[in-house]
Amino acid sequence: MAISTERADVVVVGAGISGLVAATRLAAAGHDVRVLEARDRVGGRTLNADLGDGKIVEVGGQFTGPGQYAIQRVAAELGVSTFATHDTGASLLELNGRARRWLVGRPWIGVTPTVSYLRAQRALDRMARRVPAEAPWLAPDAARWDGQTLGSWLRRHVRSPRARTLLTMAVRAVWSIEPDDVSLLHILACISAGESLRRLVSTRAGAQQDRFVGGSQRIAELLAERLPEPPRLGHPVRRIVQDGDRVTVHADGLTVSTHRVVVTAPPMLASRIDYQPALPPGRAQLLARTPQGTTLKCLAVYAEPFWRRTGLSGQVASDTGPVGAAFDNSPPDGDPGILLGFVVGGHARRLLDLPPADRRAAVLTCFARWFGAEALTPQRFLVGSWSEEEWTRGCYAGYFTPGTWTSHGPWLRRPHGRIHWAGAETATRWIGFMDGAVTAGERAAGEVCAALRAEGAVSEVAR
Numbered sequence: 164m165a166i167s168t169e170r171a172d173v174v175v176v177g178a179g180i181s182g183l184v185a186a187t188r189l190a191a192a193g194h195d196v197r198v199l200e201a202r203d204r205v206g207g208r209t210l211n212a213d214l215g216d217g218k219i220v221e222v223g224g225q226f227t228g229p230g231q232y233a234i235q236r237v238a239a240e241l242g243v244s245t246f247a248t249h250d251t252g253a254s255l256l257e258l259n260g261r262a263r264r265w266l267v268g269r270p271w272i273g274v275t276p277t278v279s280y281l282r283a284q285r286a287l288d289r290m291a292r293r294v295p296a297e298a299p300w301l302a303p304d305a306a307r308w309d310g311q312t313l314g315s316w317l318r319r320h321v322r323s324p325r326a327r328t329l330l331t332m333a334v335r336a337v338w339s340i341e342p343d344d345v346s347l348l349h350i351l352a353c354i355s356a357g358e359s360l361r362r363l364v365s366t367r368a369g370a371q372q373d374r375f376v377g378g379s380q381r382i383a384e385l386l387a388e389r390l391p392e393p394p395r396l397g398h399p400v401r402r403i404v405q406d407g408d409r410v411t412v413h414a415d416g417l418t419v420s421t422h423r424v425v426v427t428a429p430p431m432l433a434s435r436i437d438y439q440p441a442l443p444p445g446r447a448q449l450l451a452r453t454p455q456g457t458t459l460k461c462l463a464v465y466a467e468p469f470w471r472r473t474g475l476s477g478q479v480a481s482d483t484g485p486v487g488a489a490f491d492n493s494p495p496d497g498d499p500g501i502l503l504g505f506v507v508g509g510h511a512r513r514l515l516d517l518p519p520a521d522r523r524a525a526v527l528t529c530f531a532r533w534f535g536a537e538a539l540t541p542q543r544f545l546v547g548s549w550s551e552e553e554w555t556r557g558c559y560a561g562y563f564t565p566g567t568w569t570s571h572g573p574w575l576r577r578p579h580g581r582i583h584w585a586g587a588e589t590a591t592r593w594i595g596f597m598d599g600a601v602t603a604g605e606r607a608a609g610e611v612c613a614a615l616r617a618e619g620a621v622s623e624v625a626r
């Protein structure tokens with residue numbers, strides 16, 4: 164492939180929400196910015212699937228809710244409004260293959276288990292209030308909490324097996340991981356950054372309350388349209404070489420010489436770039452110890468939302484699986500009817516071993532168990548299998564294994580020479596969410612502007 168060479172003030176690696184927010188802020192400050200994106204589209208972990216007739220459905224990140232001021236501010240600036248997630252009717256709670264109607268937010272699983280669940284939720288929220296989300300390693304009990312998994316804490320402190328099951332289901336739904344995968348301190352940092360566990364798991368008054376009209380990828384597309392230089396698509400960055408006062412970014416088919424770089428790829432992918440000089444051991448180990456969750460986001464499209472006829476909301480929480488959480492994901496006018504099933508954590512790892520036809524059958528069997536045989540014959544069936552996406556490799560986000568925050572946390576946002584770090588995983592509010600992607604992009608853009616000002620670097624535009 165022929166390699167062309169360009170010059171720019173700043174290179175942003177990745178055209179997800181974080182990279183595009185960083186780039187628009189840098190461009191607004193007068194800097195000449197190049198965004199290099201591996202995929203042939205913008206949006207990263209946000210993706211709209213076109214259903215025809217002007218209708219779309221979201222295959223990646225989609226929900227927003229109270230307290231997510233940054234993504235809602237950016238969306239409003241771009242003219243993207245929100246609408247309420249369908250939340251009318253009874254929801255289902257399925258335990259051990261038995262589904263019953265329940266009031267979401269009131270975990271009625273018997274008196275003792277309910278009390279036990281609520282006590283554990285309150286205890287986690289109380290502990291989270293002592294964790295500064297911008298520096299979890301400074302929490303008074305950081306070493307103790309980072310030295311155990313959430314799973315070991317649940318076994319020690321939640322006596323009721325049913326309550327533990329419900330908490331495990333919540334962890335799978337919110338982080339797409341199993342409680343034994345993750346540091347307790349990481350979960351507390353995420354709760355602290357997301358206000359409370361109740362807020363994280365809830366639809367009404369919670370993180371799943373609203374969706375973006377036209378889909379969340381629209382936000383990325385509109386940000387990209389605002390850039391003076393459109394993102395360069397299909398240019399994966401392979402190597403970043405710092406040499407004196409310049410940095411050379413080597414992508415497939417394109418090399419850019421620049422002053423500063425912002426890397427927004429999730430940790431697993433940021434670790435695959437070859438950095439010269441090499442990353443300091445602390446930063447390299449941080450990246451190596453940050454795996455990503457496992458989710459298959461499955462969407463079944465029907466002529467109408469038939470489950471509403473029998474008074475069901477379409478929302479389900481299940482320990483039986485493989486779908487662990489379901490939603491009515493129809494457009495605002497309910498046409499077509501769309502069921503969304505999240506296959507997450509261990510269930511997702513097992514489903515990934517099956518061929519596509521078996522995955523589809525397993526998911527539709529869940530829908531039929533809950534909503535009747537009509538669910539077996541959708542007009543369309545779509546799957547976002549994010550662990551199989553070369554340029555994502557798992558979702559919703561990177562998470563920290565035990566010991567990582569306390570050993571390597573301070574490296575998370577510390578620049579490596581002229582390289583700055585953004586992406587939803589580096590956020591201090593709503594870690595791993597679209598909201599976090601925005602604030603991380605803005606923070607990195609601020610760092611770069613300050614550095615360029617301090618150096619008195621002359622814009623390439625001005626030359």
Ligand SMILES: Cc1cc2nc3c(=O)[nH]c(=O)nc-3n(C[C@H](O)[C@H](O)[C@H](O)COP(=O)(O)OP(=O)(O)OC[C@H]3O[C@@H](n4cnc5c(N)ncnc54)[C@H](O)[C@@H]3O)c2cc1C
Pocket residue numbers: 176177178179180181182199200201202205206207208209222223224225226227398399400401427428429432433436458460547549554555558559560585586587588595596597598600
């Ligand atoms: C199925 C799913 C459901 C989710 N649900 C929600 C939700 O309901 N609400 C919510 O707020 N969040 C949700 N999220 C998370 C949310 O989508 C992400 O936090 C957010 O979109 C991350 O944005 P980002 O810019 O930080 O990273 P990304 O979107 O991952 O962008 C990084 C970009 O870098 C590119 N890239 C990677 N490596 C290279 C390289 N070497 N060279 C060039 N480019 C590279 C990638 O292609 C990508 O475009 C969900 C995510 C998924 C996948």
